[in-house]
Amino acid sequence: MKQIAIVRFSPIEGPGTFADFVAAQGGETHLIAIDQGAPLPRDPEQYDGWCLMGGPMSVNDPLPWIEPLLGLLRQAVASGVPVIGHCLGGQLLAKALGATVTRNPTKEIGWGEVWVTNRSEGRRWLGDCERFVAFHWHGETFSLPEGAIGWLASAHCSQQAFALGPHLALQCHVEMTEAMIERWCADWAKEGVGASASVQTPEAIVAAIPDHLPQLTATAMRLYREWWRGCPMSVHELTLTSFAQPIWSVPHGRVVGWEALLRVQDGARVVPPLIYLAAEGDDEAALARELAARLRHLGVWSRLRFEATWLFLNVSPHAIRHDVADPDHFTVLLRQLAIPPETLVLELLEAAIDDLTVVRQAVDLYHALGCLVALDDFGAGSSNLERLFVLEPDIVKIDRSLLVRAGERRSLQRSLRHLVGFIHAAGALALAEGVEHSDEAQRALDAGVDLVQGYRYGVPAPWEHWLCEGAAREQEWLLSDRDRLPDPVVPPPFSIGLPRL
Numbered sequence: 190m191k192q193i194a195i196v197r198f199s200p201i202e203g204p205g206t207f208a209d210f211v212a213a214q215g216g217e218t219h220l221i222a223i224d225q226g227a228p229l230p231r232d233p234e235q236y237d238g239w240c241l242m243g244g245p246m247s248v249n250d251p252l253p254w255i256e257p258l259l260g261l262l263r264q265a266v267a268s269g270v271p272v273i274g275h276c277l278g279g280q281l282l283a284k285a286l287g288a289t290v291t292r293n294p295t296k297e298i299g300w301g302e303v304w305v306t307n308r309s310e311g312r313r314w315l316g317d318c319e320r321f322v323a324f325h326w327h328g329e330t331f332s333l334p335e336g337a338i339g340w341l342a343s344a345h346c347s348q349q350a351f352a353l354g355p356h357l358a359l360q361c362h363v364e365m366t367e368a369m370i371e372r373w374c375a376d377w378a379k380e381g382v383g384a385s386a387s388v389q390t391p392e393a394i395v396a397a398i399p400d401h402l403p404q405l406t407a408t409a410m411r412l413y414r415e416w417w418r419g420c421p422m423s424v425h426e427l428t429l430t431s432f433a434q435p436i437w438s439v440p441h442g443r444v445v446g447w448e449a450l451l452r453v454q455d456g457a458r459v460v461p462p463l464i465y466l467a468a469e470g471d472d473e474a475a476l477a478r479e480l481a482a483r484l485r486h487l488g489v490w491s492r493l494r495f496e497a498t499w500l501f502l503n504v505s506p507h508a509i510r511h512d513v514a515d516p517d518h519f520t521v522l523l524r525q526l527a528i529p530p531e532t533l534v535l536e537l538l539e540a541a542i543d544d545l546t547v548v549r550q551a552v553d554l555y556h557a558l559g560c561l562v563a564l565d566d567f568g569a570g571s572s573n574l575e576r577l578f579v580l581e582p583d584i585v586k587i588d589r590s591l592l593v594r595a596g597e598r599r600s601l602q603r604s605l606r607h608l609v610g611f612i613h614a615a616g617a618l619a620l621a622e623g624v625e626h627s628d629e630a631q632r633a634l635d636a637g638v639d640l641v642q643g644y645r646y647g648v649p650a651p652w653e654h655w656l657c658e659g660a661a662r663e664q665e666w667l668l669s670d671r672d673r674l675p676d677p678v679v680p681p682p683f684s685i686g687l688p689r690l
Contacts, residue, residue: 191216191420194236196258198223198244198277201372205364206406207240207275210413229257233265238420241278243362247329248280248290259285269488271355271419276327279350279358286334286353295345296382297325299389300401303343303350303361309517310340310352314415321408322401323349323361326373328380330360336525345387354525355419355484363409367398418477419484428454429481431489433655435647436501436620436640446499446534448642449486450649476507483508484522489652491526501534501563509537509551516554523558530559534584538565545579552580563620568608577615585612587638589623595632605636613637 193211195204195218204218211218219236221227224244233239239262246252262285265272274282280290304320305311311319323343330346333339334353341349341361349360374391384390389397429451436446453460462482483502490500504512512519523530535555537548552562563584564577568591577585587608595605612619621633624643633641 191237191417192235193218193238193240193420194221194230195219196221196223196229196239196241196278198242198246200224201369201376202243202277203369204240204242205366205369206409207273207364207413210410210417214417223254223258229254229261231261233261233270234268236270238271238273238416239265241272241274241281242364243276243278243326246277248277248284255281262286266353266356267488267492269355269484271357271416273356273413273416274358275364276360276362279360280329280331282356282358283331283334283337283351286337288332288334288337290329290331293328293330293346295385295387296328296380297343297345297387298327298377298380298382299325299394300397301325301343301345301361301387303341305340306342307338307340310338310521313515313518313521314340314350314352314357314412315408316411318408318411321404323363323408324365324370324401324405325361327360331358336527338521338525352521352525354522355416357412357416359412363405363412365402365405367402370398370402371395418480429485430454431486431652432649433652434642434649435655436499436642437646438640439634439638444498444647445640446501447495447655448501448536448649449490449503451482451485452649476511479505479508480511487522487526487528490532491528493652493656494528494532495655499532499534499561501536503536503538503565504551505538510547512554513547513550519554520558531561534561534563536563536565536586537580537582545576549580552582566622574611577611577617581615582617584618584620584640585615586620586622586642587612587633589625589629589643592621592624592629592632595636596628602632602635605632609637 191211191214193216195208197203197220200222208218216237218240221229230236248255258281262272262282266286272282274280284290300322302320303323305315305318315321325343325346327346330348331351333348333351337351337353337358339348339351341359343349343361346360351358374394377391377394380388382388384393430453432450432452433447434450435444436448437443438445451462453462486500486502494500523533537551555562561583562580563586564580564582565586566588567577567585568588587605591601591605591608595601609619618639619637620640620642621629621636621638622642624630624633624641624645626645629643630641630645
């Protein structure tokens with residue numbers, strides 16, 4: 190069950206239909222009533238998502254809770270915990286991310302049409318809807334944080350929404366209920382303005398409720414569904430942790446990549462990643478679990494990126510189909526996390542998809558972005574040389590089973606060398622994975638592989654392990670010649686040009 194924190198700043202500006210949506214999805218909301226002096230938690234990862242409501246104050250006011258909340262929001266974004274902000278909440282998110290909040294040219298109060306200004310982002314959040322009538326009640330507006338995409342505007346406010354990965358800031362109100370509108374209208378006179386092109390009278394606002402509120406609620410549900418997809422796991426039930434395993438270059442004698450591996454815990458119980466990913470549910474639920482793992486890994490990589498190394502990221506069949514169907518999603522995610530695509534190697538388990546055309550479309554998409562592509566577990570299942578030449582990967586990961594079998598007969602060792610030759614002829618690097626013992630390492634080297642990975646050269650460990658001081662120890666790991674690799678089963682921690690956490 191997903192746990193969502195709702196931060197309220199005024200007793201009359203509650204979550205409205207957002208709370209109804211969360212309840213309908215089987216989630217739980219936890220109210221943090223700033224207006225009643227409620228304290229903020231220290232760790233944003235206590236919750237699966239954060240929702241910030243509106244309020245009469247300005248983010249620029251000298252209120253004691255504003256700076257702590259801005260810090261909490263920055264932590265949430267850095268940790269990949271989705272945030273959604275409504276009006277004041279959107280302005281707080283903007284300011285937390287380095288943008289400015291200033292006076293809008295005019296107050297905007299009442300019903301008013303907004304329209305999509307960025308088509309790809311609009312499709313992501315609203316589907317085919319290009320404009321709708323929103324509810325407004327604000328006198329200030331935000332600029333765009335670095336990396337964010339503005340995608341909604343109105344006649345009186347050029348920035349009505351921005352997205353940054355799974356995070357969404359709204360200047361307008363979509364959460365409204367009839368009771369909320371009537372209550373706000375009772376305070377209309379406190380705004381100190383008269384009716385104008387951008388300000389409607391309370392009578393006009395209430396009279397238009399039947400015409401606009403049903404459609405606004407439907408639009409809000411569409412927005413909230415997309416945001417909900419960004420927080421697909423419950424930290425109260427499962428903990429997802431990103432581990433890393435080093436990948437060594439034989440000719441360079443150093444680590445050139447890290448495979449991101451998922452570790453899942455249910456309380457004290459360890460859940461095998463394959464069990465987590467294969468849990469019961471429909472395709473949408475399976476995709477949500479995949480995207481949760483992806484976001485966890487990429488969130489870590491965006492903060493701790495190692496110099497001159499790649500991140501190897503597994504892409505499941507569900508994720509492959511999702512990326513092909515919605516290519517903008519992955520593109521926007523990388524841009525908003527400020528991850529250079531050339532630092533990513535996307536590992537495709539192509540044997541799990543019967544339609545090779547879909548896999549080829551995914552390869553073309555990733556290459557167009559600037560990512561590298563690896564074929565995973567090659568030599569197992571239905572992998573074959575034809576697929577190698579059709580898909581044109583950059584790296585081929587040779588399945589451990591081939592290394593093991595090559596030790597049984599000399600002819601199979603020769604076949605392994607020929608396979609590496611085919612991989613090179615196809616323009617790809619050969620990576621031997623699952624290398625655990627010295628004899629397997631020697632067979633891999635004799636076959637002419639370019640890269641090695643396995644417990645013999647580095648056990649999976651939390652990223653923080655690899656950030657410990659000890660860069661000098663890296664020199665001990667350099668290859669003395671092409672026929673020898675370092676021996677320790679458990680590698681000493683080292684850093685590669687990284688600042689400390």
